[in-house]
Amino acid sequence: MAGVAHRLTQAPSAPSVSANADSNKPFCFVADDEIPIIDYSMLISADHNERSKAILDLGKACTDYGFFTVVNHGMPESFIKEVLERCSEFFDLTEREKIECEPKCMTDKIRWSKGSKPGDQREFLKLISHPEFHCPAKPAAFSDILQEYCNRSRDVALEILRGISKSLGLEDCYVENAMRLKSGFDVSAVNSYPPCSLSDNPIGLPSHSDPSLLILLIQSVDGGLQLQRDGKWVRANIAPNSIVAHIGDHLEILTNGKYKSAVHRVIGNNSVRRIGLPIAFGPSLDALVSSAPELVDQSHPSTYPQQTYAEYWEATQCNMTEGRAKLNTGSALNTEGLFGWGKARFSTGSSLNMKGIFGWGKAEFNSGSALNMKGIFGWGKAKFNSGSALNMKGIFGWGKAEFNTGSALNMKGIFEWAYHRSKAIQGLGKACGDYGCFTVVNHGLPESFIRGVLEECSGFFDLAETEKTEYEPKGPADKISEILQEYCKRTRAIALEIFRGISKSLGLEECYIENATKLESGFDICGVLTNGKYKSAMHRVIGNNKVKRIGVPIAFGPSLHTFVKPAPEFVDESHPPA
Ligand SMILES: O=C(O)CCC(=O)C(=O)O
Ligand SMILES: [Fe+2]
Numbered sequence: 173m174a175g176v177a178h179r180l181t182q183a184p185s186a187p188s189v190s191a192n193a194d195s196n197k198p199f200c201f202v203a204d205d206e207i208p209i210i211d212y213s214m215l216i217s218a219d220h221n222e223r224s225k226a227i228l229d230l231g232k233a234c235t236d237y238g239f240f241t242v243v244n245h246g247m248p249e250s251f252i253k254e255v256l257e258r259c260s261e262f263f264d265l266t267e268r269e270k271i272e273c274e275p276k277c278m279t280d281k282i283r284w285s286k287g288s289k290p291g292d293q294r295e296f297l298k299l300i301s302h303p304e305f306h307c308p309a310k311p312a313a314f315s316d317i318l319q320e321y322c323n324r325s326r327d328v329a330l331e332i333l334r335g336i337s338k339s340l341g342l343e344d345c346y347v348e349n350a351m352r353l354k355s356g357f358d359v360s361a362v363n364s365y366p367p368c369s370l371s372d373n374p375i376g377l378p379s380h381s382d383p384s385l386l387i388l389l390i391q392s393v394d395g396g397l398q399l400q401r402d403g404k405w406v407r408a409n410i411a412p413n414s415i416v417a418h419i420g421d422h423l424e425i426l427t428n429g430k431y432k433s434a435v436h437r438v439i440g441n442n443s444v445r446r447i448g449l450p451i452a453f454g455p456s457l458d459a460l461v462s463s464a465p466e467l468v469d470q471s472h473p474s475t476y477p478q479q480t481y482a483e484y485w486e487a488t489q490c491n492m493t494e495g496r497a498k499l500n501t502g503s504a505l506n507t508e509g510l511f512g513w514g515k516a517r518f519s520t521g522s523s524l525n526m527k528g529i530f531g532w533g534k535a536e537f538n539s540g541s542a543l544n545m546k547g548i549f550g551w552g553k554a555k556f557n558s559g560s561a562l563n564m565k566g567i568f569g570w571g572k573a574e575f576n577t578g579s580a581l582n583m584k585g586i587f588e589w590a591y592h593r594s595k596a597i598q599g600l601g602k603a604c605g606d607y608g609c610f611t612v613v614n615h616g617l618p619e620s621f622i623r624g625v626l627e628e629c630s631g632f633f634d635l636a637e638t639e640k641t642e643y644e645p646k647g648p649a650d651k652i653s654e655i656l657q658e659y660c661k662r663t664r665a666i667a668l669e670i671f672r673g674i675s676k677s678l679g680l681e682e683c684y685i686e687n688a689t690k691l692e693s694g695f696d697i698c699g700v701l702t703n704g705k706y707k708s709a710m711h712r713v714i715g716n717n718k719v720k721r722i723g724v725p726i727a728f729g730p731s732l733h734t735f736v737k738p739a740p741e742f743v744d745e746s747h748p749p750a
Contacts, residue, residue, distance in 0.1 A: 297362040
């Protein structure tokens with residue numbers, strides 16, 4: 173037994189990386205990395221040395237991976253197999269029988285549904301399994317065995333959380349007591365993935381992290397589940413009779429980010445139905461979740477919200493709590509969706525040029541020129557001097573601004589508060605720090621509206637030259653069409669939210685940028701204001717030889733009367749104002 177857990181102490185070999193089916197997306201690599209193994213029998217061993225060793229391994233798995241497999245958990249293989257078979261039989265019921273389990277009101281504790289979001293190919297049953305166990309009465313043998321499994325895996329989860337408490341240098345029962353796990357709110361999901369044609373769409377469940385503290389998962393066929401580590405997907409190929417464990421959002425909050433919530437997804441398989449049975453073990457609904465004071469200090473301030481678990485469910489509108497909102501899934505709020513993989517978001521390989529496009533007049537762009545003010549305020553044909561040497565990025569080659577090269581900001585996260593907001597802000601800070609650009613999704617502007625704006629803009633260029641000259645700089649602003657005005661107004665609101673997020677990501681007051689720059693009109697604030705911490709993004713546009721392309725960038729700048737200088741908070745001896 174000792175041998176298995178011992179493997180954890182050996183650094184896993186460098187993952188072998190291969191492009192997979194969705195190699196066109198960021199984080200597209202799937203690594204055959206080794207998943208840490210925790211030997212449960214050692215974790216509960218009466219032998220002090222064995223237990224200490226297991227706790228060390230557990231801490232390392234949580235720090236380095238956020239997930240691990242659990243072996244020797246005491247549940248016989250035949251029992252687990254039977255649980256999964258009974259689960260599978262539920263999906264063999266007639267449609268009419270299953271419809272009885274469809275949620276009829278907000279408070280239903282049993283919810284059968286089919287995935288409705290893009291990429292969610294599941295048919296699933298969600299149950300509140302603790303403090304009270306809920307389950308459909310059919311098929312006959314289903315409820316009893318599932319309850320037995322929930323009880324036994326709850327014992328395993330509690331022991332793991334005790335080990336996790338110890339691994340953090342806290343009392344054995346720290347998590348248990350702080351999160352009031354006696355009345356912990358557990359949600360079990362019975363997921364059925366149909367066989368799928370991999371060439372069509374291999375995603376069975378898009379990437380997401382789960383709420384709760386800890387998730388334990390068993391599955392009927394190996395393969396399918398992938399967990400993310402260091403920007404790579406790791407296939408959860410696990411030995412029979414082992415349980416996959418991963419960290420949930422609320423353990424990340426409790427540990428002040430020391431242990432990170434695991435992002436994961438499911439890839440379909442093309443031969444058989446796969447049953448996945450994750451149980452998400454959560455705090456009690458009335459437990460106040462915040463970072464443990466023991467894990468917060470000056471160099472590790474907490475950036476996480478403080479709220480009760482019930483408030484969390486309310487804020488995220490995932491139901492299953494008393495009388496609130498709709499059940500989303502016990503999971504599937506795409507928080508890390510902020511960072512580039514996952515569904516939707518990117519329009520095609522377009523690129524945008526903010527510096528060149530603002531106005532009439534001949535804006536000639538010299539290579540590498542910084543700000544050509546004439547170009548900015550005048551209209552005209554922005555002549556690009558040969559793709560030449562704009563800046564250092566040119567040296568490394570331009571990354572085509574297919575918007576999936578950078579990262580994506582999920583505005584939903586920004587508009588939310590608490591956990592998802594703080595995650596979104598962290599993501600925004602990372603996007604600004606690492607890329608200087610990002611795409612914004614879920615901004616609330618309907619696609620049809622944006623199309624209307626672009627059509628309107630496109631129509632402008634079809635006007636006769638004489639008509640267009642009316643719009644030269646002296647031209648009145650009220651010539652701007654209504655739809656464009658509306659667009660400007662609405663994107664301004666989005667931009668302000670983003671500035672608020674950026675201020676927060678820099679550890680400043682939410683309204684810092686807004687106040688310091690009297691946000692009205694102008695250009696290029698971030699690069700200056702943050703003293704180069706966030707860099708202004710160099711960009712350019714490459715023509716295409718088929719159709720006219722309309723780009724509508726809006727540059728939200730400081731008031732013209734503002735003196736823009738690096739925020740004093742970012743200036744010190746080693747960072748003098750640039
Ligand atoms: O079915 C699986 O393997 C995982 C499902 C999952 O991640 C979820 O339901 O949150
Ligand atoms: Fe999940």
